[in-house]
Amino acid sequence: MSSSAASSAAARRADDWRRTHTCGELRASHVGQRVTLNGWVHARRDHGGIYFVDLRDRHGITQVVLGAQFSEAVRLSSEDVIAVTGTVVARAPANVNAERETGAIELMAERLELLSKAKTPPIDVTASDLPALETRLKYRYLDLRRPAMQKNLVHRARFISAMRAAFEREGFIEVETPVLTKATPEGARDYLVPSRVHPGSFFALPQSPQIFKQILMVAGLDRYFQVARCFRDEDLRADRQPDFTQLDMEMSFVEEEDVFALWERVLVATFRAALGVELTTPFPRLRHAEAMERYGSDKPDARFGLELRDVAAWARKSEFKVFHGALERGGRVLALNAGNVPFSRKEVEELGAIAALGGAKGLAWWKADVGGGTGPLARFAAGPLAAELMSLLSAQAGDLCLFVADAQAVARKSLNEVRLHLRNKLRLVDPKQFAFRWVTHFPLFTRDEEGGRWFSEHHPFTAPEDWSLGGAGADPGALMSRSYDLVMNGWELGSGSIRIHRPEVQERVFEILGIGPEERQEKFGFLLEALSYGAPPHGGFALGLDRSAALTAGLDNIRDVIAFPKTASAADLMCQAPAPVRPEQLAEVHIQLAGQALKKSAP
């Protein structure tokens, strides 16, 4: 914008307040030019007789110098919006600000116009320390003025833009799918929207465009993608918002390796364009069972070792009753070697509290040594047992080894917590390293805790490894799925699967899930019918863009890459959503409040 505006500068009226340049672009090469800048008053320095203003816009900060003739300048306050016309001048060498890109020059003001007055802001845009998140969310427009937040949003935009370009190069067609759609029976809670035209009926907001994208494959679109907003009415976390964004895609006539290779090309291109980072492909693949066994997690941080080891065989030989008890109850004895860490007794005991997060009742520790070592486990590691345990855990003398004996799920989860805690405490990882892993071979179904009905581990449209589903009477729990996750540095970045394209297989899966013929017809009749008109084998994937943008920006909370995020109770503090509505509005959509809702609604 600046070049064309500047070139027409000769034609400008003298009182034209509109900018000729941004606040980030003036350099020594502009010295002598008459320019106009628009922006916010970032900081002021009044020296009586001479007055400095740091003028800020998204592009940068330029120092404006106002002479004694600008008596009105002293009434400027932070965050006022002004227009300044003047001449770009070189600073004396002693006055150059090397910290700032525009620091070699300054704008000698000749004309000053106040475009908009600002009240004293509740957020100091210039400060390095942050106000409470509550304040930041309420005055989000001020929070977003902070250069750090603008950097985050620009980063997100570049990341998505690069990814979109990559998909277009790969021949993918961007298709929008409805936001007002139909409730799904499984998975997360749906956000519902009442229908005015159809009394008593409701739309649901999509948890993902899953069914639509499969139908686009049936329709022959071949390669679809979309930057898709998804909605799930579940409780929030630092990495979870109720409305979030995915790069959603689907492709026809493919198997797993085609999807992996495509995404590896897309991610290589995206990281190169948006971050200047060269990723190494192919990303290592990890079976779900192996991930759980080595890391105790299905989304491992593979940037460091400290892997879990099974020490059951050793435990049986030892005299430690706690270990024996766990094994007798069908549990596991798992361990990890933290290495030679200089932990105090107190620090070691703190690890027990970390392990408890995963449900472990205790965390046994042992400072390894062939002579028997030290710690609570030392007296059970006498003689040859010490050397044997050291060998099992690849331990050197002095290494701290940690043990959990419990049910498999508890032992894994607890040691995973310990492992991640050690990562942070010992700074074991490089935040700039991106360790991608494809996690494959998930079970197709899992059972609820009571051992009652089966649930899809991924979703009910996921293809089984064996199209026959093991035949009649087979154990659903033994079936393998063709779903996959992409994990990076301990975060699940996305997931996908090869889908079921045969209606009879889809029917059988619904049957196992306990979705009867009537419900099947009502909820998915259209999908089953679509599959019956010639469906190509297809599969796809969806990448969480909020998480991806946050991780690549080095942030651990996705709110910092979302312009208008919600609080932990799913509220928008700026616009005060959700909010009660007028009774007439409710009547229009055939809704009557009851119970608690009635008490809390507007008067």
Place this chain on the structure above:
RNA sequence: GGGGACGUAGCUCAAUCGGUUAGAGUACCGGCCUGUCACGCCGGGGGUUGCGGGUUCGAGUCCCGUCGUCCUCGCCA
């Protein structure tokens, strides 16, 4: 729904064991200052200690309830 942490000036925080008129920095307002860039100096205003109740001679501080924020477990196909 459960657990933990927090809520004091516009903002960030302090306030000993329950005890004088709740302080500081910053921001804001007024004054001074011609080379600052976290400018500096002088002065000033600013408080329902989230809200409600209780204990006490006395509550920012202790107790109960409630609202809000964050993290987390459950939950999130």
